[in-house]
Structure formats: structure tokens, C-alpha cells
Amino acid sequence: MSGVTYDYMEHYLRELIPSNNGIIKDLEDFAIENRVPIVQKETAKFLELMITMNRPKRILELGTAIGYSAILMNIASGGLNEITTIERDEKMIEIAKSNIEKYGMQSKITILKGDCLEILENLNDEYDMIFMDAGKAHYNHFLPHCLRLLKKEGVLIADNVLFRGMVASKELATHRKITIIKRMKSYLELVSNNDDLITSVIPMGDGISVTVRKCPGMREEK
Numbered sequence: 001m002s003g004v005t006y007d008y009m010e011h012y013l014r015e016l017i018p019s020n021n022g023i024i025k026d027l028e029d030f031a032i033e034n035r036v037p038i039v040q041k042e043t044a045k046f047l048e049l050m051i052t053m054n055r056p057k058r059i060l061e062l063g064t065a066i067g068y069s070a071i072l073m074n075i076a077s078g079g080l081n082e083i084t085t086i087e088r089d090e091k092m093i094e095i096a097k098s099n100i101e102k103y104g105m106q107s108k109i110t111i112l113k114g115d116c117l118e119i120l121e122n123l124n125d126e127y128d129m130i131f132m133d134a135g136k137a138h139y140n141h142f143l144p145h146c147l148r149l150l151k152k153e154g155v156l157i158a159d160n161v162l163f164r165g166m167v168a169s170k171e172l173a174t175h176r177k178i179t180i181i182k183r184m185k186s187y188l189e190l191v192s193n194n195d196d197l198i199t200s201v202i203p204m205g206d207g208i209s210v211t212v213r214k215c216p217g218m219r220e221e222k
């Protein structure tokens, strides 16, 4: 049970997505065998959609793991975008590096080693798209930096924002996860109640939020 949507809905939506092959399938198999958390199937498809729609040239990702989503996002752009991805786990970095090299994407995907918050504080480049997929208990702390680094027309996507349904339901919430739940709620409130932003939360996968800046004039018109 995902806790985010009905099981029958999740099952049906997943069945609609054709199975991958080649590089992406190999990475999925590795992730399953080695119990590495990667984006869910429908979230992967959503990222591909966003990249095809918006054609972001420069992407910042928080949370590389084995490089699955970074590689998928680069393939979705036809190899045209550049991705900077942050990871603190040395073992993951090693595996991601070897995957990136194996598929010849070294010039397209750069891994920054370290804690997301520390790295974000020191980044000054601008990005067309930011994908948050690390440090669920810190999305609210990452947000000011992500907004500073996001281009005017950029898109900020965050995964796991409903966290197995716990963010929306007291019945599903467990005591051990209370900090993540509180902080994730704070993140969703920040992106939902900021007059300059427009955010949509999608109950898909583990919950995805999509945030962009409002068009000029939109605030006044409301």
C-alpha cells in the first residue's frame, strides 16, 4: 500500500507505462537487486514529461543515488541537457560515477559530493529545473536556496512530499517519522502559501509537488 493513492489506481497507472529496456532497465534491475531507492515508475515518466515539455538546459538534482534519475533525465533530453547532482554517500557516488562513465555521460552529468544544504549554500549558478529527491526532513531548509538558484521561468519538482500518505493522514503517520512529516508539511505550506509561487501537489508515486513562479501580473489579477 502506497498510502498516497488507491492500490488499484497505482497498479493500473503503472501497468500503462511500458517497460523500459537498455540502460534504464539495467539500472532499474540493479536498484531492485541492491535495494537502492530510486524514483518510482510513474515519477520517472513524469520527469520525462517535464523534460520533454520544458526542455530545461540546466538541471540541479538533490540525491543522485546510483545516477538513475540523472541518466533518465539526460536521455529524455536526447543528451542535450546538463545535470548537476548532489550526493553525500561515497558508495553511491562511486556506483553513479561508474554508471555515468559506462554510458559516456561524463560531460553531461556532474556529481557534487557532500551534504545538500552545505552545497546549496555555496552554489551560485542558475538552473532551469531543480529536482529535490534527498533529505526529506530538510526540503523546507533547501527551499530558499532552490528559489535563489531557480531561473525566473524555472520549475521546482519535489518527490516524496506525501511520504507514504503520512503527511496527509494522522492514521498513517508513525511516531518515528514525526520530524519528516512536520517538516514536509512546512515545505508544502511554504510553496503553497507564497504569493509569488504557484504549486500543484500530485498524489502520484510518493507524492510530487511542482512549483513555478507566477507570471507577472498574475498576483494583481487575483
Ligand SMILES: C[S@@+](CC[C@H](N)C(=O)[O-])C[C@H]1O[C@@H](n2cnc3c(N)ncnc32)[C@H](O)[C@@H]1O
Pocket: 037, 038, 039, 062, 063, 064, 065, 066, 067, 068, 069, 070, 086, 087, 088, 089, 092, 114, 115, 116, 117, 133, 134, 135, 136
Ligand atoms: C531517493 S535517493 C535518490 C534517488 C535518485 N534521485 C534516483 O531516483 O535515481 C536519495 C539519495 O540522497 C542521498 N541523500 C540523503 N540526504 C542527503 C543529503 N542531506 N545530502 C546529500 N545527499 C543526501 C542518499 O544518500 C540517497 O542516495
